[in-house]
Amino acid sequence: MAVMQELLDFQDESRWIRYARKALIHLFRYLPKQPGYNKRLRTLGSQLAHLVAVLAVATDLWRHPIRLADSTPVQCGASRTTAQNCDLAGWAGYGYCASHSRRFWGLRLHLVTTVHGLPVAFALTNPKVDERDVLVDLVSLHTAMFRYQDGLILVMGKGYRDAATERWLHEADITVVRPAYRNEPPRPGRVLLQAVRQNI
Numbered sequence: 001m002a003v004m005q006e007l008l009d010f011q012d013e014s015r016w017i018r019y020a021r022k023a024l025i026h027l028f029r030y031l032p033k034q035p036g037y038n039k040r041l042r043t044l045g046s047q048l049a050h051l052v053a054v055l056a057v058a059t060d061l062w063r064h065p066i067r068l069a070d071s072t073p074v075q076c077g078a079s080r081t082t083a084q085n086c087d088l089a090g091w092a093g094y095g096y097c098a099s100h101s102r103r104f105w106g107l108r109l110h111l112v113t114t115v116h117g118l119p120v121a122f123a124l125t126n127p128k129v130d131e132r133d134v135l136v137d138l139v140s141l142h143t144a145m146f147r148y149q150d151g152l153i154l155v156m157g158k159g160y161r162d163a164a165t166e167r168w169l170h171e172a173d174i175t176v177v178r179p180a181y182r183n184e185p186p187r188p189g190r191v192l193l194q195a196v197r198q199n200i
Contacts, residue, residue: 001028002041002048013038053145056118065148066115068196069156071131073097074124076106095127098159110134112145112154115196120145132165139172146174153177155196 001020010016017034025031032040056062076082076092082105086092092106108127112120112135121138135156139146146152154169155177166176180187 001031001037002044013041052119053142056120057144059118061114061116061118064115065150066153066155066196067112067120067146068115069110069112069135069154069160071108071110071134071157071159073100073104073127074107074109075104078105091126093126093128110138112138115155131159132162135160136165136168139169139174143172146172148173151175 004020004024005013005016008016008019010019014034017031017037020028021031031037073095076088077086088107094103094105095108096103104127106127107124108129108131110123110125110131112122114120121142123134123138125134146154151173153175158179158181161178161181169176178187
């Protein structure tokens with residue numbers, strides 16, 4: 001039901017359950033009411049994440065040796081009152097988005113995908129958490145997702161630039177391609193970076 005809800009683009013669970021009870025009752029022997037559906041869906045979080053990973057590995061897109069890594073802000077509130085009273089207070093925080101040149105209150109989404117946009121690994125963190133630490137954690141927690149027979153190429157932004165992180169990734173058989181800083185000589189993989197930069 002959760003997969004069908006996404007495919008049919010129902011954002012509101014109450015509307016989805018009402019629709020399913022009318023149009024899809026012949027497909028499901030039992031349809032819970034909205035609170036029960038919501039509760040079951042939240043409980044199945046880890047199983048759904050596992051299923052997504054299993055399905056992802058079974059696709060042809062997975063066999064491509066290039067992965068893209070980047071992060072983006074997820075603004076959760078715009079007022080000080082929201083920041084103080086929201087349930088995310090203590091988890092969310094203030095951060096700065098360099099690409100939009102603005103501060104925000106919320107979380108930061110770290111995402112690793114295939115070159116076609118298929119998600120490989122993700123994390124939601126406080127904006128003050130170091131991006132490089134999150135990347136290392138994602139690779140460490142999902143080692144099977146970052147294994148490829150001839151080695152993997154990881155294309156990432158400047159925010160992940162760090163000699164120790166790049167050395168650690170190299171030891172994990174992952175080749176790093178990223179833009180060069182102004183004080184650095186041109187780096188290998190510039191042509192590849194230009195081709196997929198917009199995807200990141």
